[in-house]
Amino acid sequence: MRELSLNILDITENSVSAGASLIEIDVIEDTSLKTLSVSIRDNGRGMSEEMVENVRDPFCTTRTTRKVGMGIPLFKMAAEMTGGHLELSSRVGVGTVIAAHFKTDSIDFTPLGDIDATILTLITMHEEIDFVYRFKIDENEFVLKTSELKAILGEVSFNDIDVRMWLKDYISEQTQIIRGGVT
Amino acid sequence: MKTLEELLAIKAKAQANITTRESADGSAEVTRIVVGMATCGIAAGARPVLNGFVEEVSKRNLKNVTVSQTGCIGMCQYEPIVEVFAPGKEKVTYIKMTPDKIARVVADHIVNGNPVTEYTVASLKE
Ligand SMILES: Nc1ncnc2c1ncn2[C@@H]1O[C@H](COP(=O)(O)OP(=O)(O)OP(=O)(O)O)[C@@H](O)[C@H]1O
Numbered sequence: 001m002r003e004l005s006l007n008i009l010d011i012t013e014n015s016v017s018a019g020a021s022l023i024e025i026d027v028i029e030d031t032s033l034k035t036l037s038v039s040i041r042d043n044g045r046g047m048s049e050e051m052v053e054n055v056r057d058p059f060c061t062t063r064t065t066r067k068v069g070m071g072i073p074l075f076k077m078a079a080e081m082t083g084g085h086l087e088l089s090s091r092v093g094v095g096t097v098i099a100a101h102f103k104t105d106s107i108d109f110t111p112l113g114d115i116d117a118t119i120l121t122l123i124t125m126h127e128e129i130d131f132v133y134r135f136k137i138d139e140n141e142f143v144l145k146t147s148e149l150k151a152i153l154g155e156v157s158f159n160d161i162d163v164r165m166w167l168k169d170y171i172s173e174q175t176q177i178i179r180g181g182v183t
Numbered sequence: 184m185k186t187l188e189e190l191l192a193i194k195a196k197a198q199a200n201i202t203t204r205e206s207a208d209g210s211a212e213v214t215r216i217v218v219g220m221a222t223c224g225i226a227a228g229a230r231p232v233l234n235g236f237v238e239e240v241s242k243r244n245l246k247n248v249t250v251s252q253t254g255c256i257g258m259c260q261y262e263p264i265v266e267v268f269a270p271g272k273e274k275v276t277y278i279k280m281t282p283d284k285i286a287r288v289v290a291d292h293i294v295n296g297n298p299v300t301e302y303t304v305a306s307l308k309e
C-alpha cells in the first residue's frame with residue numbers, strides 16, 4: 001500500500017466485519033526513538049488460536065480450503081520491512097488487538113499518509129460503531145471519541161453534509177496541531 | 184478553530200431539515216452506489232472514491248440515493264470498482280474509478296439515468 005493509513009483502514013474494516021461495537025485506533029509516534037506504533041483493538045467476534053496462526057503466517061501453513069486474505073500479511077510486511085514487527089492477539093467472543101511497530105528512520109518506512117481521510121471514512125461509514133481514535137506525537141495527543149460527538153448530535157447523522165464538513169475540518173485541524181508540535 | 188459549540192449549532196440546523204427530508208423521501212425506490220472496499224480496492228484507491236461519492240451525493244442533496252461499501256467484488260485488477268443499482272435497471276459496474284470521474288457519473292447516471300459507458304466494465308468488451 002502507498003500509505004500506512006490505507007493499511008489502517010483495511011485492518012479496521014476487518015474489525016467492522018467481525019461485528020465490533022467498539023473499535024479503538026491508536027497511532028503513536030515517538031520522534032526521538034524514531035518509532036511509530038499503530039494499534040487497532042476491537043470487541044468483535046475474535047479468532048481461534050488456529051485462525052490466528054493462519055492469518056499471521058498464511059504462507060507458512062499448509063493451505064486450507066479458505067482463501068487466504070492479504071490485509072494482515074501486508075500490514076505485517078510493512079512493519080517488518082522497517083525492522084519492526086506485528087503483534088496479533090485475539091480471543092473468541094472477546095475481541096482482537098493488532099499492533100504494528102515501525103521504525104520511522106528506515107528507508108522502507110511507508111509514510112502514514114492521509115490518516116484523517118481514513119478516520120473520516122471509518123466513522124461516517126460505520127456510524128453504529130463507537131470509535132476511539134488516539135493520535136499522539138511525543139507529548140501531543142488528540143483523542144476523538146465518536147460517542148461524545150453522538151451525544152451532541154442526537155439523531156443527526158455524521159453524514160449530514162454540514163456535520164461531515166465540520167468533522168473533516170475538525171480532524172484535520174487537530175492533526176495539524178499535533179503535527180505542528182513536532183519541531 | 185472548530186469547536187463543539189459550533190457542532191451544536193450545526194445540529195440544530197440539521198434537525199430542522201430532518202423532518203422535511205423524511206416526508207419528502209416517501210416510498211420512492213432507492214438507487215444504491217456500492218464501492219468495493221476490500222484490501223484490493225483500498226490499495227487501488229477506493230478511499231477517495233467512496234468519500235467522493237458520499238460528498239457529491241450529499242452536496243447535490245440527492246434523495247433516495249445511498250452510498251455504501253462492500254468486500255471483494257472478484258475482479259481485483261479492475262479496482263476501484265463501483266456498482267450502481269438503480270430501481271428497475273440492470274446493475275452497472277464502473278471499473279478503475281478515480282475521484283475525477285465521480286461528478287460525471289453522478290450527473291449523467293445517478294441524476295439523469297444514462298450510465299457513463301466508457302467507464303464501465305462493458306467498455307472492456309469493445
Ligand atoms: N479483527 C478481527 N476479528 C475477527 N476476525 C478477524 C479480524 N481480523 C481478521 N480476521 C480474520 O482473518 C481473516 C484474514 O484477514 P485479512 O485482512 O488478512 O484478509 P481478508 O479480510 O479475509 O481479505 P482481504 O484480503 O480482502 O482483506 C479475515 O477473513 C477474518 O476471518
Ligand SMILES: [Mg+2]
Pocket residue numbers: 010011013014069071072222
Ligand atoms: Mg481484510
